[in-house]
Amino acid sequence: MSDRLPGFSTLAVHAGAQPDPTTGARATPIYQTTSFVFNDADHAASLFGLQAFGNIYTRIGNPTNAVLEERVAALEGGTAALAVASGHAAQVVVLQQLLQPGDEFIAARKLYGGSINQFTHAFKSFGWNVVWADPDDIASFERAVTPRTKAIFIESIANPAGSITDIEAISTVARKAGVPLIVDNTLASPYLIRPIDHGADIVVHSLTKFLGGHGNSLGGIIVDAGTFDWSTGGKYPMLSEPRPEYHGIRLQETFGNFAFAIACRVLGLRDLGPALSPFNAFMILTGIETLPLRMQKHCDNAKAVAEYLAGHPAVASVNYAGLPSDKYNQLARKYAPRGAGAVFTFSLKGGYDAGVSLVSKLQLFSHLANVGDTRSLVIHPASTTHSQLDDAAKIKSGAGPDVVRLSIGIEDKEDLIADLEQALGA
Structure with a gap:
């Protein structure tokens, strides 16, 4: 060599x-x-x-x-x-x-x-x-x-x-x-x-x-x-x-x-x-041998899903640094030009109950406490990973009562969007 x-x-x-x-x-x-x-x-x-x-x-x-x-x-x-x-x-x-x-x-x-x-x-x-x-x-x-x-x-x-x-x-x-x-x-x-x-x-x-x-x-x-x-x-x-x-x-x-x-x-x-x-x-x-291939697919899918959610009437806000409108977009361009990652959150207009309901209605997304899987994952942090915090601390850490966290996998993005569409519609 x-x-x-x-x-x-x-x-x-x-x-x-x-x-x-x-x-x-x-x-x-x-x-x-x-x-x-x-x-x-x-x-x-x-x-x-x-x-x-x-x-x-x-x-x-x-x-x-x-x-x-x-x-x-x-x-x-x-x-x-x-x-x-x-x-x-x-x-x-x-x-x-x-x-x-x-x-x-x-x-x-x-x-x-x-x-x-x-x-x-x-x-x-x-x-x-x-x-x-x-x-x-x-x-x-x-x-x-x-x-x-x-x-x-x-x-x-x-x-x-x-x-x-x-x-x-x-x-x-x-x-x-x-x-x-x-x-x-x-x-x-x-x-x-x-x-x-x-x-x-x-x-x-x-x-x-x-x-x-x-x-x-x-x-x-x-x-x-x-x-x-x-x-x-x-x-x-x-x-x-x-x-x-x-x-x-x-x-x-x-x-x-x-x-x-x-x-x-x-x-x-x-x-x-x-x-x-x-x-x-x-x-x-x-x-690790497939890390570059997977991470790029994770990021490309995550951006597509975030863009879809940003336009959905049931969604109050989307926190994804890959979106041009996001407050962290400039930092993402500086530190992570290949993509802003695969994990992000969004807030539902229905608050805590809507978040809990959504995770139970998703079919392709797995409801579990992990991120970074080839499979797409979902969790409601306020009732699980951040449940030990009081409401003020949850909000400061980005896990408010209305927040849902997604870890986007490497499936076809169209199937992920379709699953979110049926769950939000339901």
């Missing part, structure tokens, strides 16, 4: 993978094993002491998972990645490296409802405190910064409304505060947006969604951009201070621009244990 850099579609198929050296198998094998034989005692000692790279135990690393990690890192433009059991697990492992009890992180209000719940409630038991900011008001992030702030967390395309976040503007706030910017890129996938190109230091995904793409395997991933200096100011002792469990190694000094990914693996995954199954890694790898 020439010296040219491979394109996105080529990386989606080939990055991280080689024919199996023993059998010649072209597809990445599923290394369904718990542990790996060492060459000798010195080899084992070097692996456990972080003096050599290799396989010890599948909770810490696995060859199938390693291909997945290298592929997603390549697609995102990062230095290294770590695959874990779910998107939620990725968030826990990331923040464990950054926060001590009593520390704070700033998060955008427009987030997946499960993340809002995790940040507000579950993280309290760790002594981690979330401070909320409005992604439509960049100054609110600046106002939220305190001496205890250790990170800023946003979604590139926010769930459920599909709004586009101004990554570059918020990265400027993070740089000024001296903290890393974490971007959940689940709804966009690197096909639409690469947050590292716009100032992100860490990218996380629920692999369950568009990267896997088929609704059959849970997974999460953490991508290290290699852009943050973890030794500055002593804010991040997990990376900058000697690690007693590894004979005093300073991860930042030893591993440089992929130190954060190493910390997540050898301090987070090793001890917290949310390992990804090699079988799930295989399934997600297979899904």
Whole structure:
């Protein structure tokens, strides 16, 4: 092959993978094993002491998972990645490296409802405190910064409304505060947006969604951009201070621009244990091979459905950044010129009851709590994914009582529109 850099579609198929050296198998094998034989005692000692790279135990690393990690890192433009059991697990492992009890992180209000719940409630038991900011008001992030702030967390395309976040503007706030910017890129996938190109230091995904793409395997991933200096100011002792469990190694000094990914693996995954199954890694790898094809079809269908809904008399409003009239359209043109994603919301004139009724009448759309499937999906967030929030918080997060969320699949757009037509008519 020439010296040219491979394109996105080529990386989606080939990055991280080689024919199996023993059998010649072209597809990445599923290394369904718990542990790996060492060459000798010195080899084992070097692996456990972080003096050599290799396989010890599948909770810490696995060859199938390693291909997945290298592929997603390549697609995102990062230095290294770590695959874990779910998107939620990725968030826990990331923040464990950054926060001590009593520390704070700033998060955008427009987030997946499960993340809002995790940040507000579950993280309290760790002594981690979330401070909320409005992604439509960049100054609110600046106002939220305190001496205890250790990170800023946003979604590139926010769930459920599909709004586009101004990554570059918020990265400027993070740089000024001296903290890393974490971007959940689940709804966009690197096909639409690469947050590292716009100032992100860490990218996380629920692999369950568009990267896997088929609704059959849970997974999460953490991508290290290699852009943050973890030794500055002593804010991040997990990376900058000697690690007693590894004979005093300073991860930042030893591993440089992929130190954060190493910390997540050898301090987070090793001890917290949310390992990804090699079988799930295989399934997600297979899904990623068709990511460019699927994402473009998702986006093209979503725009057609949004345009149809925008003209329907029963619909009060449509929130889809791909529409020229949408408030996020300019940001979509800047960050996601290939398409504004496949997840968006619309509001019904009949309010809460109309939303609940609609999801029960749809036939082709599946009523379930997921996004990013090849199949089209529907949910009423106020009664499900965001039900733990009060009405004011639901509205702020884009999940008001009258809102329905769609995740548009890769079916024929005419069939999706026909299903919505019969359900709205009924």
